[in-house]
Amino acid sequence: MGKPLIDRRRGCKIMTKKKIGIIGCGKISGIYMKMCKRLDELELVACSDLVMEKAQASAEEYGIPKVYTVEELLEDPDVQIVLNLTVPAAHSRVSVAAIEAGKNLYNEKPLAINREDGQEMLSMAAVKGLRIGCAPDTFMGGGLQTCRKLIDDGVIGEPIAATAFMACHGHESWHPNPDFYYQPGGGPMFDMGPYYLTALISLMGPVRRVTGSTRITFPERIITSQPQYGTTIKVNTPTHVTGVMDFASGAIGTIITSFDIWGSQLPRIEIYGSEGTLSVPDPNTYGGPVRILLGRNKEWNEVPLTHGYTENSRGIGVADMARAIGTGETHRANGKMAYHVLDIMHAFHDSSLEGKHVELASTCTQPAPLPPGFGL
């Protein structure tokens, strides 16, 4: 990622690579396995899955040297960072075991299903001096970094409000194993909220207080993807979640995430500033388009992207963490921000149940922007 360090005297790369072991060789693992080959900071040395055939198949496809059980992977002293790509319900169990084994950890989102598990992970890692990173890293892509630079440069003035919308009809039509999307830790907010909330925090800083309203519209879902075509899923988590966020900065955000909507023409994210409006690209992608409307000007203009990594680059957050372990800097897709996101998502649901605003106990710092031209 970026330029590797060069030892000028010997004219060769200083070994900064961190050795990665992946746990969970499912749908999303392929892009990480591919990116581990492309990113200078990472070397994928081992993989593992509850279903050994899946780990074996991934190892063959991506040339991964070692196929392990989870226990064997955690015992291998070579593995420096565990990449936990299991389903949300297994995140904290696998992560706690990895931290106990002395491994740095990077988790797929969400950080954990409940706050207690997320806190346990953070405090265990702090005691052991280990890093925790967490997806998404889409906010490090060219689209959202261009937006960050526009805001930091004051182009839209002071951000006063934001809207974020994710409307679809769920994942049972395409995902091979969609049950987890309808269980606690799934639902549209825990599944897609991390992209939208992480993007908003990276653009506007942390949130102070939230309000929410939630509902379950369809108590059962029928799977229409293979191999479980025709199977019924019982829905155990809200599938339409609306939230209001008071940012620490004073800006006010509105978010809707829904698996109950057949179609919509809502934008993904818009940031409203005192001088203009910024149209932010889909935060589940790395690229553009970025569009802006200034003052009374009625025209939207597309802004050229100032940063690279505009294709699916899942893994740049892991590379940033690997590099930060070497330099001692704070990595961007960090556990503290992921915990703040988890806290916000729970607070929307708590607010709906309790019928009141929820003041957040957590906060985080806005991650450092990437330098312009990064990755181009």
Ligand SMILES: NC(=O)c1ccc[n+]([C@@H]2O[C@H](COP(=O)([O-])OP(=O)(O)OC[C@H]3O[C@@H](n4cnc5c(N)ncnc54)[C@H](O)[C@@H]3O)[C@@H](O)[C@H]2O)c1
């Ligand atoms: N599928 C996507 O498009 C997508 C996109 C972004 C993020 N994610 C996130 O990635 C994670 C994985 O999603 P997925 O779609 O790849 O799911 P998946 O069901 O396809 O894969 C998960 C894998 O983890 C394995 N696993 C489960 N529990 C385990 C355990 N305790 N130990 C070892 N292996 C275990 C399963 O056998 C399976 O192979 C989730 O957190 C999800 O939110 C998925």
